[in-house]
Amino acid sequence: MEPALLEPILHEFGSLLLRWAHIVAGMAWIGASFYFMHLDAALRPTPQIPAGKGGEAWEVHGGGFYQVKKYLVAPEFLPDHLIWHKWESYFTWITGALLLVWTYYYQATLFLIDPAVLALTPWQAFGIGAGGIAFGWIFYDLVCRSPLGRSDLYVGIVVFVFVVGMALFFQNVFSPRGAFVHTGAVMATIMTANVFLIIQPNQRKVVAALKAGQEPDPKYGKIGKLRSSHNNYFTLPVIFLMMSNHYPITYSTPYAFVIVALALIGGAVVRVFYNRRHAGHGNAWWCWGVAFACLIAAIALCLTTTPQGRLALGLPALVSTAEAAPAPVVEVPPQVQDVVMGRCSMCHTAEPVYEGIATAPRGILLDTPAAMERNKSLILMQSVLTHAMPPNNITEITPEERAALKAWATAR
Numbered sequence: 152m153e154p155a156l157l158e159p160i161l162h163e164f165g166s167l168l169l170r171w172a173h174i175v176a177g178m179a180w181i182g183a184s185f186y187f188m189h190l191d192a193a194l195r196p197t198p199q200i201p202a203g204k205g206g207e208a209w210e211v212h213g214g215g216f217y218q219v220k221k222y223l224v225a226p227e228f229l230p231d232h233l234i235w236h237k238w239e240s241y242f243t244w245i246t247g248a249l250l251l252v253w254t255y256y257y258q259a260t261l262f263l264i265d266p267a268v269l270a271l272t273p274w275q276a277f278g279i280g281a282g283g284i285a286f287g288w289i290f291y292d293l294v295c296r297s298p299l300g301r302s303d304l305y306v307g308i309v310v311f312v313f314v315v316g317m318a319l320f321f322q323n324v325f326s327p328r329g330a331f332v333h334t335g336a337v338m339a340t341i342m343t344a345n346v347f348l349i350i351q352p353n354q355r356k357v358v359a360a361l362k363a364g365q366e367p368d369p370k371y372g373k374i375g376k377l378r379s380s381h382n383n384y385f386t387l388p389v390i391f392l393m394m395s396n397h398y399p400i401t402y403s404t405p406y407a408f409v410i411v412a413l414a415l416i417g418g419a420v421v422r423v424f425y426n427r428r429h430a431g432h433g434n435a436w437w438c439w440g441v442a443f444a445c446l447i448a449a450i451a452l453c454l455t456t457t458p459q460g461r462l463a464l465g466l467p468a469l470v471s472t473a474e475a476a477p478a479p480v481v482e483v484p485p486q487v488q489d490v491v492m493g494r495c496s497m498c499h500t501a502e503p504v505y506e507g508i509a510t511a512p513r514g515i516l517l518d519t520p521a522a523m524e525r526n527k528s529l530i531l532m533q534s535v536l537t538h539a540m541p542p543n544n545i546t547e548i549t550p551e552e553r554a555a556l557k558a559w560a561t562a563r
């Protein structure tokens with residue numbers, strides 16, 4: 152048994168399972184969020200519920216008809232069997248937090264810490280990340296509870312500026328990719344905390360009052376609905392941020408926080424379109440216009456300000472402090488350097504010479520000893536443990552060369 156090889160493989164499986172569970176839970180949660188927003192908007196008056204106290208909707212799905220009624224404050228009596236919708240949210244957060252630890256904190260030097268941005272230790276990076284996420288919730292909750300909280304517009308503006316500010320903060324401490332995922336995690340944590348700390352406890356108070364034969368205070372339902380609609384506007388931007396770490400062009404710009412702002416606006420207006428449409432307020436096509444404008448602005452910004460984009464447009468590179476900093480001196484055996492330079496770096500370099508490859512795939516550079524050292528565990532996974540790289544062995548790496556990579560990457 153070779154522990155040096157077993158560990159990365161087990162880590163990879165763990166990552167796969169966590170991501171799988173996270174995506175499935177997220178789909179269940181976001182699906183429920185979309186469903187209930189749609190249902191709420193589609194409710195129509197019904198004779199069985201006094202005007203202003205609720206409504207009903209008829210739905211057709213899976214071979215049957217559903218008649219769903221909503222009681223705004225509380226029904227006359229409470230049935231024994233009540234379905235709660237909360238584990239979708241909790242499970243999404245739990246798997247997401249584990250995935251964050253698994254990928255970004257456990258492999259902090261690979262994915263989270265970029266010495267060109269800030270030379271953090273893994274523990275410092277963890278502290279800033281987890282602290283930032285917790286702070287995000289505290290700040291948001293205070294805003295909602297403050298007098299500002301009475302106006303949807305003010306809350307919207309303050310939360311928007313705050314999230315963009317957090318994105319700017321993270322991009323000044325973390326790798327660009329780590330910054331995006333942390334901004335997403337701040338928003339996603341607000342969403343789950345809304346369910347866990349606000350919506351559910353309020354709902355339990357209503358249930359308790361009903362069981363005690365009292366009239367529940369309508370304010371609990373109202374607060375719950377408000378927080379739940381905040382969550383709804385967060386969904387699309389959060390999913391964008393979580394996916395974007397697979398697309399380096401989205402976060403490689405020095406204006407990554409502007410991309411976050413555009414995703415927030417674009418994602419939220421798409422939800423506005425659907426929420427209005429489902430409520431029978433017509434089709435607010437302007438929403439798609441705004442979303443499209445955000446998209447075009449984001450693409451234009453990525454093209455003109457990322458190294459890849461500028462290269463594609465034939466513009467001179469922007470001199471960043473990262474590039475100006477002297478590369479750290481790293482020892483990599485000459486034989487390994489030769490293999491990587493000969494078999495990988497024609498694609499994995501800022502200006503690839505390989506036909507059809509425009510920019511370094513996945514943003515992974517393998518053209519200096521420092522870059523090789525940094526990506527050691529990825530090289531081990533992609534070119535030794537699996538033969539995923541070079542793709543289809545297009546550059547004809549030999550078994551001896553893979554063995555040399557293995558010896559280097561597993562040396563302790």
Ligand code: HEC
Nearest residue numbers: 494495498505512513515529530533534540541542545546
């Ligand atoms: C012909 C061009 C080419 C060559 C040569 C090449 N790669 Fe890649 N590499 C790619 C492409 C394209 C991707 C993105 C694959 C994808 O998106 O699924 C990639 C992705 C990667 C990744 C990221 C995988 C991930 O998803 O995390 C690593 C690591 C990597 N390559 C390492 C190497 C190493 C090591 C070599 C040399 C032994 C090598 N590559 C040679 C084109 C190349």
